[in-house]
Amino acid sequence: MGFSGWRVIKEGLTGNRGWKPQWRDAAPKKDYDVLIIGGGGHGLATAYYLAKEHGITNVAVLEKGHLGSGNIGRNTTLVRSNYMMPGNSEFYSHSLKLWEGLSQELNYNVMHSPRGQIVLNHSDAQRDGAVRRGNAMINRGDEAELLTRDDVRRMVPYLNFDSARFPIYGGLLQRRAGTARHDAVAWGYARAADERGVDLVQNCEVTGIDMKNGKVTGVQTTRGVIRAPKIAVVVAGRSSQVAAMAGMRLPIESHVLQAFVTEGLKPCIDHVISFGMGHFYISQSDKGGLVFGGNLDFYASYASRGNLPMKEHVMEAAMTLMPMIGKAKVLRSWGGIMDMTPDGSPIIDRTLIDGLYLNCGWCYGGFKAVPASGYGFAHLLATDQHHATASKFRLDRFRSGRGLMDEEATGSQHNLH
Ligand SMILES: Cc1cc2nc3c(=O)[nH]c(=O)nc-3n(C[C@H](O)[C@H](O)[C@H](O)COP(=O)(O)OP(=O)(O)OC[C@H]3O[C@@H](n4cnc5c(N)ncnc54)[C@H](O)[C@@H]3O)c2cc1C
Numbered sequence: 162m163g164f165s166g167w168r169v170i171k172e173g174l175t176g177n178r179g180w181k182p183q184w185r186d187a188a189p190k191k192d193y194d195v196l197i198i199g200g201g202g203h204g205l206a207t208a209y210y211l212a213k214e215h216g217i218t219n220v221a222v223l224e225k226g227h228l229g230s231g232n233i234g235r236n237t238t239l240v241r242s243n244y245m246m247p248g249n250s251e252f253y254s255h256s257l258k259l260w261e262g263l264s265q266e267l268n269y270n271v272m273h274s275p276r277g278q279i280v281l282n283h284s285d286a287q288r289d290g291a292v293r294r295g296n297a298m299i300n301r302g303d304e305a306e307l308l309t310r311d312d313v314r315r316m317v318p319y320l321n322f323d324s325a326r327f328p329i330y331g332g333l334l335q336r337r338a339g340t341a342r343h344d345a346v347a348w349g350y351a352r353a354a355d356e357r358g359v360d361l362v363q364n365c366e367v368t369g370i371d372m373k374n375g376k377v378t379g380v381q382t383t384r385g386v387i388r389a390p391k392i393a394v395v396v397a398g399r400s401s402q403v404a405a406m407a408g409m410r411l412p413i414e415s416h417v418l419q420a421f422v423t424e425g426l427k428p429c430i431d432h433v434i435s436f437g438m439g440h441f442y443i444s445q446s447d448k449g450g451l452v453f454g455g456n457l458d459f460y461a462s463y464a465s466r467g468n469l470p471m472k473e474h475v476m477e478a479a480m481t482l483m484p485m486i487g488k489a490k491v492l493r494s495w496g497g498i499m500d501m502t503p504d505g506s507p508i509i510d511r512t513l514i515d516g517l518y519l520n521c522g523w524c525y526g527g528f529k530a531v532p533a534s535g536y537g538f539a540h541l542l543a544t545d546q547h548h549a550t551a552s553k554f555r556l557d558r559f560r561s562g563r564g565l566m567d568e569e570a571t572g573s574q575h576n577l578h
Contacts, residue, residue, distance in 0.1 A: 164268055183348060184228075184355035189362045189387050193221045195542055196380060196389040198367045198403060200224025202233035202343075202528065203520055204395035205350035205361075206535020207542070209267075212357035214536070215543035220359045221389075223382060225366035229347035232397050232527065235465070235497040237420045237454050239433055239444065240529040241278050241338035243305065245297040246566045248553030249506055254303050255550040256533030257337060263532060269349030272342035272447065278433040279313065279334050281320075281482075283327040287437050291333040298335070308332040317434060319485050326481055327438035338433060340444050346531060370407040370517070377407070377516035393518045393542055398463070398498025400521035407514055411521070412503055412559040417458040417496045418525050419467035421475065423489040425449030434482075441478035443486075451489055453479060457499065457525070467496040499525050502559070505575035506566035509538050509554040511545070518542055519556060524575065 172179050195211060197204045200222045211217045224230075242257040244250050263271050282288045288307075295305035313332045314322055322329055355361055362384070369381035370392065379388035396403045398415045426449050435442040440456035455475035458467050472494060479486045502508065502522035507530065509520050520538045523530060537551030558564040569575065 183352045184361050187221070187360035187362050189221060189223070189360065189365060189382070189384050191386075191388060193360075193387065193389040194219040195391045195393060196220075196387060197222045197393045197395055198380065199231070199394070199396040199399075200228040200351070200361065200363065201231040201395065201397055202347055202350070202531035203397070203523070203534045203538070204393070205347055205354060206531050207393060207395060207520065207538045208354040208359045209350045209357070210536045210539035211542060212354055212359055214539060217543055218358035221387065222354070222359060222361050223365045223367055223380070223387070224361070224363050225383075227363050228351050228361060229344045232497040232499070233347045233531070234344045235420070235495055236343055236528040237442070237444070237452050238340040238343045238528060239278065239338070239442070240273065240341050241335055241433075242303055242529070243278070243280065243294060243298055243333065243335050243338065244568060245294045246506070246568050248564070248566045249568050250297065250301050252533055252537070252550050252554075253529065254301055255536070256530055257303070259532035259536065260341065260529070261337070263341075263346075263349070267349035267353045269345065269352060270342075271345045271349050273339065274341065274447075275337045275339040276432055276444070277334055277336045278338035278435065279308065279317065279332040280435045281313065281332045281437040282330050283438040284330060288330050291331070295333050304336060306334040306336070308334050317432065319429070320434075320482055321484055340433065340446075342447075343528065350535070367403060367406070370403075372407065372514060375515055377514060391516050391518065391542060393520060393538065395520045395538070397500050397521065397523060397527065400500045400519070404519070407512070407517055409512060409514070413522055414461050414501045415463055415498050416460065416501050417462050417464065417467050418454065418456075418499045419458065419471055419475070419494055419496045420452065420454040421472075421494045422446070422450040422452050422492050424492050426451065426489060436478055436482045439478035439481065441475060441482060443479070443483070450492065451486065457501070458496070463498055465496045465498055467494065499523075501575060503575055504558075504565040504567045505569050505571060507534070507554050508556050509534065509541060509547070509551045510556040511541070512556065522554075
C-alpha cells in the first residue's frame with residue numbers, strides 16, 4: 162500500500178477507514194531459496210535488498226515474536242558515521258548515505274533527522290583524539306568540524322561549563338549525524354520487502370538448524386520444518402543461542418543496555434550530545450521526550466531490563482553535564498540485549514557450514530548500520546562475495562587475531578571496557 166499527500170488528505174476526510182495492513186500475515190511455505198532468521202532491522206533490510214538488488218524473492222523472514230519487537234524497537238535511534246578504523250569507516254559512511262535517501266527509497270517516512278551530533282572533549286588528549294578522528298572522517302569523504310569551547314557554548318549553552326567536574330574543552334561535530342524513528346525503519350523495510358514478495362512470518366521461533374553432510378538443509382520452527390539451501394542468522398542478542406543450534410560457538414557475549422525517556426517537553430535540545438567523560442548521550446524525540454542512555458550493565462544476560470546501579474550512573478552523568486535535566490521527570494526505562502564482540506565491530510560473513518551465513522556483533526551501535534548491513538549481507542547471500550563496504554567483518558579475525566577493528570581502543574575485551 163502506497164503513501165502520498167493525497168492519500169493522507171483523502172483518508173483524513175473519510176475517517177481513515179481505507180488504510181490496509183502494511184504487510185501480509187504470511188504462513189510459512191515448505192521451501193524457500195533463502196531463510197532469514199530474525200525480523201529486526203538487519204533481517205528486514207537484508208530481505209528488502211535481496212529482493213530489490215538481486216531479484217531473490219523466494220525468501221522468508223522468520224521472527225519469533227512480532228516484527229520490530231527486538232532491539233530495533235528499543236534503541237535510542239542515533240545515526241552517525243564518525244568511525245575511524247578501515248573496515249568500519251567505509252561501511253558506516255555508506256550506511257549514512259543510504260539513510261539520507263531511505264524515506265524516498267521505501268516510500269515510508271523513517272523520520273531521519275540530521276540534526277548534528279556533538280561529541281564533547283574534556284582534556285587535551287581527548288581533543289587530539291577528536292582531531293584525528295575528524296581528519297579520518299574528512300579523508301574518507303565525510304564531513305567533520307572541530308568546535309572550540311566557545312563554539313560549543315554558543316550551540317548548547319545549557320551545558321555545565323563553569324563549575325563542572327570535567328570542563329568542556331570543545332567538541333567534534335558531524336552535522337549529517339542525527340536520529341531516525343526506530344520502528345518506522347523496521348516497518349518501512351517490512352512493507353517494502355513484503356511488496357516484493359518476501360514472506361514475513363511472525364510468531365515463528367527457530368528451534369533447530371537442520372544439516373546434512375556439512376550443509377544446511379532447513380530449520381525446525383514452532384510452525385514446522387522449513388527447508389532452504391541458504392540460511393541467514395540475524396538475531397542480534399540471541400546470536401550465540403541460534404548459532405549453537407548449528408554447533409557453533411561465537412565470539413559474542415550478550416549484555417544488557419538500558420535507555421531512558423522523560424516526559425514530553427518543549428523543544429530544548431536541538432542536537433545529539435555525547436558526554437566525552439562519562440557514559441551519557443542525549444537527544445530529544447519528535448514527541449518531546451528527552452531520550453538518553455549510557456553504557457552496558459556489565460553482566461551477561463538475556464533479560465531485557467537493567468539494574469539500578471547503572472540507572473544511577475547514567476543519571477549522575479546527566480546531572481554533571483546538564484544540570485537542567487534534573488527538572489525533567491523520567492517516564493520509563495528499558496533494556497535490550499546487545500551482541501558484544503571482543504573488538505566492538507560486527508560480523509557479516511559465511512560460516513564453515515555450507516549455506517549458513519552470519520550477521521551479528523552489532524554491540525550497541527547497530528541501528529545506524531541497518532541500511533548498509535542489509536545491503537552488504539544481501540550481496541553476500543546472493544553472490545557469495547563480500548560487498549566492498551562490508552568486506553572486513555570476517556568471523557575468523559577472532560581466531561587468527563588478524564584484522565581486528567578496535568574502534569574504541571578498548572582492547573581485547575570490548576564487553577568489559
Ligand atoms: C537501549 C539501546 C540503545 C541503543 N541505541 C543505539 C543507537 O543510538 N544507535 C545505534 O546505532 N544503535 C543503538 N542500539 C543498538 C541497535 O538497536 C542494535 O544493534 C540493532 O537493533 C540490532 O539489530 P536488529 O535490529 O536486527 O536486532 P533485533 O531487533 O533485536 O532483531 C533480532 C530479532 O531476532 C529475533 N529472534 C531471536 N531469536 C530468534 C529465533 N530463535 N527465531 C526467530 N527469531 C528470533 C528477535 O525476536 C528479534 O526480533 C541500541 C540498543 C539498545 C538496546
